[in-house]
Amino acid sequence: MRYLKVIAQDLSGEGTADTLRYRFFEDDTLLREATADEVRRLRTFGTNYLKCRWFNDGEGEERHLRMFSLNPSGDGTPESVRLHFNEGSVIQYKAAVHDLDNDGAFEIVLCSDVDNDGRADRTDRTRVNALVREFLKLGWQ
Numbered sequence: 001m002r003y004l005k006v007i008a009q010d011l012s013g014e015g016t017a018d019t020l021r022y023r024f025f026e027d028d029t030l031l032r033e034a035t036a037d038e039v040r041r042l043r044t045f046g047t048n049y050l051k052c053r054w055f056n057d058g059e060g061e062e063r064h065l066r067m068f069s070l071n072p073s074g075d076g077t078p079e080s081v082r083l084h085f086n087e088g089s090v091i092q093y094k095a096a097v098h099d100l101d102n103d104g105a106f107e108i109v110l111c112s113d114v115d116n117d118g119r120a121d122r123t124d125r126t127r128v129n130a131l132v133r134e135f136l137k138l139g140w141q
């Protein structure tokens with residue numbers, strides 16, 4: 001299974017993440033780091049991810065997002081996209097979107113408090129939708 005691993009780090013020690021790393025994996029094997037062009041295309045993705053406040057102090061990599069799509073029908077559009085917010089290999093919380101009728105639009109958005117502000121609300125769903133949209137734009141699935 002292929003997934004994008006997203007790591008946010010607080011290198012300056014100011015309490016908020018200032019650095020993002022993107023790595024492409026297949027079956028837990030690192031394929032490569034994102035290219036400069038991909039990092040540029042992921043700018044909006046990164047802005048939304050930083051708002052999730054799921055980051056590491058310093059150069060840690062324990063906390064990260066694993067994001068992947070599922071397309072069991074094998075057509076051009078994924079049936080679902082999943083987000084796993086991990087601490088090491090353990091999933092701490094997750095989110096998913098599902099395209100029930102396979103028209104390319106996701107009718108179902110499942111998520112909890114992805115931005116860690118103590119409330120599960122519409123803002124969380126907006127973040128998930130933005131992350132999914134920008135992830136799919138990458139065209140890497």
Ligand SMILES: [Ca+2]
Nearest residue numbers: 100101103105
């Ligand atoms: Ca649909």
Ligand SMILES: [Ca+2]
Nearest residue numbers: 113115117119
């Ligand atoms: Ca929230």
